[in-house]
Amino acid sequence: MALASRLWRFLPSGQNAVPGFRLPMRVTGGRGTCVQGLSGSKVAAEFWPQGRAHAGHRGPQVIGNPQAFKRSLIFSALSYLGFETYQLLSSSAVVHATAKVFRVEEVLQQADYLYESGETEKLYQLLIQYKESEDAELLWRLARASRDVAQLSGTSEEEKKVLVYEALKYAKRALEKNEASFAAHKWYAICISDVGDYEGIKAKIANAYVIKEHFEKAIELNPKDATSIHLMGVWCYTFAEMPWYQRRIANILFAAPPSSTYEEALGYFQRAEQVDPNFYSKNLLLLGKTYLKLQNKKLAAFWLLKAKDYPAHTQEDKQIQAEAAQLLTGFSGKN
Numbered sequence: 001m002a003l004a005s006r007l008w009r010f011l012p013s014g015q016n017a018v019p020g021f022r023l024p025m026r027v028t029g030g031r032g033t034c035v036q037g038l039s040g041s042k043v044a045a046e047f048w049p050q051g052r053a054h055a056g057h058r059g060p061q062v063i064g065n066p067q068a069f070k071r072s073l074i075f076s077a078l079s080y081l082g083f084e085t086y087q088l089l090s091s092s093a094v095v096h097a098t099a100k101v102f103r104v105e106e107v108l109q110q111a112d113y114l115y116e117s118g119e120t121e122k123l124y125q126l127l128i129q130y131k132e133s134e135d136a137e138l139l140w141r142l143a144r145a146s147r148d149v150a151q152l153s154g155t156s157e158e159e160k161k162v163l164v165y166e167a168l169k170y171a172k173r174a175l176e177k178n179e180a181s182f183a184a185h186k187w188y189a190i191c192i193s194d195v196g197d198y199e200g201i202k203a204k205i206a207n208a209y210v211i212k213e214h215f216e217k218a219i220e221l222n223p224k225d226a227t228s229i230h231l232m233g234v235w236c237y238t239f240a241e242m243p244w245y246q247r248r249i250a251n252i253l254f255a256a257p258p259s260s261t262y263e264e265a266l267g268y269f270q271r272a273e274q275v276d277p278n279f280y281s282k283n284l285l286l287l288g289k290t291y292l293k294l295q296n297k298k299l300a301a302f303w304l305l306k307a308k309d310y311p312a313h314t315q316e317d318k319q320i321q322a323e324a325a326q327l328l329t330g331f332s333g334k335n
Contacts, residue, residue: 104135111141118314120148131170139174140184143167143191150194153315161198167191182221186228189214205250208258211235226276230283233268236260237286241293262293281310281320288324297331304328 107130114123127142149155150163168191174184189211196204212235218228239260242250250257269287278284288304291297307324310317 104138108137108141111138111145115141115144120145120152124149134177136174136178136181136184139170139177140181140187143169143171143174143187146170147187147191147194164191164194164198168195180221182218182225182228185214185218185221186225186231189218190231201246201249202253205246205253205257208235208239212258224275226272226279226283229268229272229275230280230286233265233272233283233286236265236268237262237290240265262290266290266294278306278310281307281312281317284310285320285324288327292327292331301328301331 107126111123111127114126124142124145127138127145130138131142133139144167146163146167150160150167155163168188171184171188171191174181175188178184192207192214193211196207199207212232215228215232215235218225219232222228237260239258240262242259247257266287269283269290272279272283273287284303284307288300288302288307291300291303304324304327308321308328310321312318312321
């Protein structure tokens with residue numbers, strides 16, 4: 001209605017121009033400029049400065065073709081109306097996009113709160129609603145939540161397998177949407193590792209190269225993420241302690257199978273601890289276990305004791321406490 005009322009302001013009332021008709025304001029149109037306070041004849045003169053002049057003619061009638069003048073006014077008014085409509089639609093699109101951004105941010109805040117609170121199942125139920133999202137931040141969080149639910153003690157083996165593969169799917173999509181997301185690289189690598197448990201030793205070893213590549217990329221994108229650094233240490237530790245029979249299979253299947261050392265693993269665990277001290281009980285445990293492998297019992301005891309005394313917030317923390325306590329009883333605290 002507001003747009004319609006603006007249109008009528010540009011049109012004369014009646015079929016023909018009314019003598020003495022004055023335009024209400026100065027408006028730039030498609031054909032010329034209408035100026036406030038000019039009579040119809042003077043406006044016409046401005047529109048057609050080279051038109052026929054009837055010398056000696058008196059009166060306020062419009063000089064030129066009245067129908068052409070009216071068409072010009074209508075064209076100007078419709079142009080203005082179209083511009084106003086465009087502005088309204090553009091404004092509406094911006095508002096919609098802004099609201100969408102605010103909505104995503106709100107969901108991310110809720111998700112992070114639930115994650116920090118240990119509400120694994122509630123977090124999954126929140127994020128699964130957005131499984132078709134194009135937002136990488138939502139997708140990698142959904143991959144993480146799916147994996148966490150898979151690891152719950154109440155999850156059946158069949159459900160666990162489904163969730164593990166779904167987690168990989170979400171992580172892959174997150175990476176496709178934003179290759180600059182360190183978290184997408186990290187969780188893609190973690191999920192590939194999980195899937196390897198269902199695909200045999202050959203696939204697991206082959207995936208190791210991909211896993212390492214994405215952990216390294218995550219560290220490159222965010223050198224302050226202690227978890228990515230820790231996971232790179234886990235990768236090194238795993239291949240450093242690979243059983244002889246698996247190593248033999250790897251040598252048969254691959255020309256250059258993945259390998260690492262306990263010294264490399266220790267470097268990553270130490271670096272993770274420097275970036276964020278006491279951030280994760282498992283990093284403390286693995287520092288102790290790595291020092292044990294390197295025959296440094298004094299430092300092993302130091303880190304194992306820290307792992308045993310770490311406040312247990314999760315089931316994993318409790319398991320790490322028990323493992324650290326068991327390892328401490330197996331050797332003297334002296335080097």
